[in-house]
Amino acid sequence: MKLIIAIIKTFKLDDVQDALSKIGVEGMTVTEVRGFGRQKGHKEVYRGSEYSVKYLPKVKIEIVVNKKLEEKVIKAIKNTAKTGEIGDGKIFSFDVDKAIRIRTGETGPKAI
Amino acid sequence: MKLIIAIIKTFKLDDVQDALSKIGVEGMTVTEVRGFGRQKGHKEVYRGSEYSVKYLPKVKIEIVVNKKLEEKVIKAIKNTAKTGEIGDGKIFSFDVDKAIRIRTGETGPKAI
Amino acid sequence: MKLIIAIIKTFKLDDVQDALSKIGVEGMTVTEVRGFGRQKGHKEVYRGSEYSVKYLPKVKIEIVVNKKLEEKVIKAIKNTAKTGEIGDGKIFSFDVDKAIRIRTGETGPKAI
Amino acid sequence: MKNLFYLFSLLLFSNLFGFTEVLADNGEAVLDTGDTAWIMTATALVLFMTLPGLALFYGGLVSSKNVVSALMHVIAIACLMSVLWLFGAYSIAFTDGGDLNKYLGSITEKFLFNNVEWNALSGTIPENVFFIFQLTFAVITPALMVGAYVERIKFSSVLLISGIWLFVVYAPVTHWIWGGGWLADLGVLDFAGGLVVHTTAGVSALVIAILLGNRNDFPNNVLPPHNPGLVMVGACMLWVGWFGFNGGSALAANSNAGMAMVVTHIAAATASLTWMGIEWFKNGKPGLVGLVTGTIAGLATITPASGFVDPKSAFIIGVAAGAICYYFSVLIKQTFNIDDSLDVFAVHGVGGMLGTIMVGFLANEAIGGTAGSLAQAKVQITGVVTVAVYSLIATFIIVKVVQTIIGLRVSDKDSQEGLDITSHGERGYHL
Amino acid sequence: MKNLFYLFSLLLFSNLFGFTEVLADNGEAVLDTGDTAWIMTATALVLFMTLPGLALFYGGLVSSKNVVSALMHVIAIACLMSVLWLFGAYSIAFTDGGDLNKYLGSITEKFLFNNVEWNALSGTIPENVFFIFQLTFAVITPALMVGAYVERIKFSSVLLISGIWLFVVYAPVTHWIWGGGWLADLGVLDFAGGLVVHTTAGVSALVIAILLGNRNDFPNNVLPPHNPGLVMVGACMLWVGWFGFNGGSALAANSNAGMAMVVTHIAAATASLTWMGIEWFKNGKPGLVGLVTGTIAGLATITPASGFVDPKSAFIIGVAAGAICYYFSVLIKQTFNIDDSLDVFAVHGVGGMLGTIMVGFLANEAIGGTAGSLAQAKVQITGVVTVAVYSLIATFIIVKVVQTIIGLRVSDKDSQEGLDITSHGERGYHL
Amino acid sequence: MKNLFYLFSLLLFSNLFGFTEVLADNGEAVLDTGDTAWIMTATALVLFMTLPGLALFYGGLVSSKNVVSALMHVIAIACLMSVLWLFGAYSIAFTDGGDLNKYLGSITEKFLFNNVEWNALSGTIPENVFFIFQLTFAVITPALMVGAYVERIKFSSVLLISGIWLFVVYAPVTHWIWGGGWLADLGVLDFAGGLVVHTTAGVSALVIAILLGNRNDFPNNVLPPHNPGLVMVGACMLWVGWFGFNGGSALAANSNAGMAMVVTHIAAATASLTWMGIEWFKNGKPGLVGLVTGTIAGLATITPASGFVDPKSAFIIGVAAGAICYYFSVLIKQTFNIDDSLDVFAVHGVGGMLGTIMVGFLANEAIGGTAGSLAQAKVQITGVVTVAVYSLIATFIIVKVVQTIIGLRVSDKDSQEGLDITSHGERGYHL
Ligand SMILES: Nc1ncnc2c1ncn2[C@@H]1O[C@H](COP(=O)(O)OP(=O)(O)O)[C@@H](O)[C@H]1O
């Protein structure tokens, strides 16, 4: 099994989730994060003073999938999360050692 | 060492933490996340219009433990986080390459 | 490639980020988390009743880097995040299998 | 505000009603400090309805990426309307327009509050108090319309539309009804603005919503109210402030004002429970946002009737307001698929028109000097139809003109990111 | 509100006190616009105490999963009590009950505000103003009790208990003290509701908390106040509104009202500092929630005394309020392990009773017509004991009955998930 | 508050101004219920400005780890000043100081409100109403200074500095101008506190900011306002309350009060739009925090002028306030690198001084009895300079003394963690 972590633009979440549902991904976990990267933060100006906001709001999604779905998932995310502008985000993938569904105790691919 | 990630129901956090303390887990990191899975979200109705809330509040706990504690930790989480109802969550485990305690610089199992 | 996860004290974030920039890290992802560890939580007292706050606010940073940068990154974090007091946090490192930049589709080290 | 005829009869029968004498020995009107105290208080209450009441009510209903923008709309409108009220709008509404007086006052006569003795009276209160009390009505009316266009409109268009609208719709209609114009002559009853405020704002809001187009995510992916607590706080402030709105419209501290407060309160409470009951029945759960929407519906509906009806009628009006406004909020959005985002038409427009018609039947002669009757109801319907049609046409033209000059909508990308950052460079919450 | 005897003496000595004359030449009472303006203002202020003041005060103290629910309790109670006040409760409190007048007014006489001339006077103000002013007291009293049962009660039980309670406890006790009943005859002093409002609410809250049972997480895992800022905002609104509560209870705009405002303010400020000082001393840190709890304790405690004491006594009352209410909040929760969740008894119950007794000693004859004395203190204690015992027994029965019919608590699972979603289908924050 | 001379002329010409007669047949002053109602209302409004208005305004501007602390500063100051006002500060400001009367009243004469008949009058209102109305001014003035020192000061120093400051700066300056002291003799115009409130607070704030030192993160890493919505809500409450502040300073419900409300409102709206316009032009985006800062600048600037100018002048004052205060907020922080964190000097200090000078030119004789002239402007400038210099020196000494006794700043570690937890043991949000 693989854990795929994608960091994407906030407003792309719904599109990505739709795309993943279509290829059979049934579960994922979403976290609000703040990103720092090539896309520089912005300045907010209050009363003539600048405040630099270095970190931009992003969304992180974590999906554990069967190895053979990995490529499809990556492709789906890549296609739907892309705007072509800087700051679109990253996809990382990792090996998962074990997976368990708490409700049933099922393990491995059946758990996800 | 192993990293164990568990996604559980929010209100189970205290129970799980108690159970882990009992078996000697001394540290963990908790994140508020939103989950998407078999347990479907709900609808909120405002002024007669439905708003679907697809993502449910969950809690993610991350624990790095010594390999030999791994099974005990998984079992403890499984037992305490389980309600038997859909949406109880998942446990995933990963290999950790290195661990360092910032305060002392200790590494490996001593760091956790 | 390596994923380095560091859990640090909230107010150290800016220092750590500066230090990482200096050694050439161009991207990272930051999450607000709550930590449980040797540093015990505190009590808040309202109207004479104690409320124990078990979890302390911490910040988690995730950085994917080229293997050869790994040690430099760990060192930089260790040095800047350290106050010497309990609760300074941890650094963990993992193997990353794949990395993709969504905007360009680049993979591997070029993606980060 | 009663129309002039009504004001006249009040003066005539003031002794009957237990008023303190308002004429000095030599027969000249004199200032009454109690009345003045009350209308100054009412002014503060009505300003409070808009700032921050209405702003919070709307701010809580939008998503968290548009909260600054919603607050900004309301307060910027409030500021601009205040200045324009001084720069001619008051004069259009409340001076004699000569030949055109049936339709309009004179824009120049009290432009900049010129030609007014600084301590001139209006009835038993200073005219400057009347000016500022009325100003708060002129401020809230275009601000009500914010609910129709949040989360997608350009900020500059908000200002431009509202500014023109004040002169073209609000000031003239006010003149018709409270400034001695043709609807006053006709004897239409509108105590505190069922027509002047709620019908004009509600109908115009619908027009803007249609011309502007729906939010991109409407109806399926719209985010729920980001903070029901704020909505409730805003509604409570509106409720409290409405005592000044309706009670102050008696322009005196007397039984008429007191009764206006009583019926206002009863209608609000009843409509709240009605709306809550409907939701409880239909969704299985009584919601906070629903209850307080009922509150506002009840308040808008009792507004035209508040100086003319008794508590029993207020109860009836409250039930009708809760049920009918609920029905319309579903109708507009679900059936007609119009994204009047925060239900301005369903709550204010429908409420204002409903109340204006109901007072035609329910008016209690003892209280307001007019008895409910079929004849009166016809007068009321005439008022509703003409004000609604006029608002519709005038607003249609205004919006089309503004659209041509500067456009109406922000880019899709900006609305996706949220107007807070893209239009105002601020973020609602740095928690 | 002073009792009738006191009102009478006021009228008698009005010239002495520098009042404007309230009787017309022919000896009939006439409306005073200044008094009317003030009581209408006071009405708005007292409504503001509940909506949104009290709602925010409680909303900030609960956990974030129950904030909508706390707000909902307060506003739904406010709506329901308002309607019931019209449907007979006012009549029970403030009409002559004939043979039973010592204990009760007549429910039918002013049911639906019937049999009241629309412009009838009550003293120098319209009776409808008196009606709506009193209504705001009837609204806030059961709403105070919300603090005892949040985070675990069924919403339907909230409505049912509060509704019955208004008729069985609030209206009769009001009649005893302000409506010419037996405690008024006895000469008990309760200017603005130390007994009528705070003792009834505080004692009843304790009874409900006991019968309902503690929150599942009490006392060890209860979450801290989710938003101290909201608590503070609510407390400030209560403070400001209390000027209307106590100052309005003079039922006139005069020195008596002014002095009530002064002592109210001094007691509130003093009790705030006292509570803050205690916490600073005991915990090493002065907290915001503590300070504002002291504010409310001071306000509740000065309430019965507010028209009868001078500023020096207000200072003494403030110190006593801060210290004793603090002590009781610890006692009830820690020692007796009773989950009166937001300390309604310790703050309102204890405060109301304490103030009622203290005014027996501290009353300044010049101000309120009664001098403090042991004799008066005994009268006061009689009042406290009977009102407390009556509230206790009556509420016990009401709660038992409601428990039998529809039950009291939500399921453990629902309270774990939070009442916002499970009872009301809304979430407090979508940030 | 007008100075005594002005009050006198008002009484003299009261008939001219359309006042109701304030003298009874036998020539003695009598209470006017309308005036009393209005000043009691104004008192509630001004308290509301501080609690929660100003607290929220400041609370929203700081970072989320210091929000409890900012709220705490404001409310603790409010409580402490209230008690000290009773314990002598009122007496210093508003009694006759005998030989020293040019500079000071007597601290003992009305200490604890002693030696005051409980129903004594002050003009047409009870003196106790005057006392509590003035108290609310004494409360807000030191609370304004909170904006200069948030996020780094020790809480005990806040209390100590504010307490001493009330006696050493506020009470004497008030005596000079409103209590019959030397600036009143000179004929300086300060209707509602341009000098007494805003100049003293603004200048003293700057002194504290300099002596305390900048926040560690200033200017580069300071966090942006954590909640612009709160800032806006606070500003709105300040705006509404300012009707009581300026309108109440007429000490009567008359045309003077009404005109004060009108010009207050116009100046606020105009300054808001001006500030918004400048930001729109300079940053490309109109921001909410900027707009409402303009509001407060406009309100502070019109304050001294509010009973003396007409609406046209109010518009001019509004434009000047928005532009000049904006300019100074940049100057102080960017150019001078002084961390007057929430711009107390730029907004209140500059606004108060600017308005005080402008009224010297713009005063309209018909309205306030004084015509604008170069001579009057010189008097005004004398007032500004002496009050500013006195505030500067006195505050410098106070702060140095407090610094020596208990120190000023929390540790760097504590300010890094946030004052909420480290000074008050509470967290602003548990969401
Ligand atoms: N090396 C990295 N490790 C972890 N997260 C990263 C890394 N680089 C970028 N990110 C995340 O991806 C987001 C987008 O990256 P950025 O460099 O701004 O643009 P792009 O993805 O277009 O190259 C960042 O905001 C950050 O959250």
Ligand SMILES: Nc1ncnc2c1ncn2[C@@H]1O[C@H](COP(=O)(O)OP(=O)(O)O)[C@@H](O)[C@H]1O
């Ligand atoms: N494939 C997955 N990858 C990551 N997280 C998942 C995955 N599937 C489920 N989850 C997380 O687990 C939670 C519970 O899963 P769900 O399918 O709803 O119920 P159950 O665990 O009972 O099968 C989800 O809300 C989500 O946060």
Ligand SMILES: Nc1ncnc2c1ncn2[C@@H]1O[C@H](COP(=O)(O)OP(=O)(O)O)[C@@H](O)[C@H]1O
């Ligand atoms: N075993 C662990 N797994 C995951 N996170 C941990 C673990 N132990 C500690 N942490 C995280 O590191 C933080 C600091 O750890 P703590 O034990 O309090 O102090 P120290 O790092 O000085 O030993 C904790 O708050 C928690 O977020």
